[in-house]
Amino acid sequence: MGITKKEKEFGLKEIFQKVSSFCAYRERSRQEVLDKLYGFGVSPDIADVIISRLIEENFLSEERFVRSYTGGKFRLKNWGRNKIKFTLSGKGISETEIQKALDEQIDEETYRKTLKNLLERKFVQTNEPDLFKKQQKVARFGVSKGYEGELVWEIVREIFTEKSDQFIPEPPESKF
Structure with a gap:
């Protein structure tokens, strides 16, 4: 447990x-x-000591971090569960902690409403005359936000069914 040059320079305090x-x-x-x-x-040995002290003094709490991160990314950035899971696992958080936070912070009804609102906004913003391509773009957007593909397609179909009257072509005017 040797002290490095930088540790001496800065001082542990x-x-x-x-x-x-x-x-x-x-x-x-x-x-x-x-x-x-x-x-x-800082050397790994000293880092472990500092981390332990941060936890003891309640500066660092993995559980608090996961709850805060999950709730914030969902409510503020409208991220889906997949994107939140992926980023948290990249930060070294265990799958059980992630799942616990997702269950606490995101209720199913709000999740579906948020996704539907996102997809409806994307539907309006997408200037694509081809219905099939428009569906693909809207669905791809939902999946890129981290929502489950099956749920995204379910809601995309729902939106396109509701808005289908916009796609029914007008019959041509009669010349007689």
Whole structure:
């Protein structure tokens, strides 16, 4: 458990102060804090000690981070479950923690309403005369936001059924 040159230069108290401020600004994952510590040149042994102290002093809570991240990405950015799962797993969060947060933060009715609103807005914004291509573009958008493909297509069909009167061609005028 040797002290690196940067640790001596900054001092452990200063490093802890900087990292605790980093955690106090907004919720952070353990991995984000480790990356910050490694950026300061902190050795893995010292980083573990600092992480433990941050947890003890309630600056760092993985559970709090996951709930905050999940709720925020869904409510503010309208991300679907798949995108939230993918990004959280990339931050080193366990599948059980992710699923627990998704269940707590996102209820099914709100999830479906949010997706329908997103797809309806995309439907209106998409200037595509070909109905098939328009459906593809709207569905692709929903999937890119992280929503489940099956659910996206269910709602796309619903929207296109509701709006189908827009696609019925007018009969040609009679010349007689």
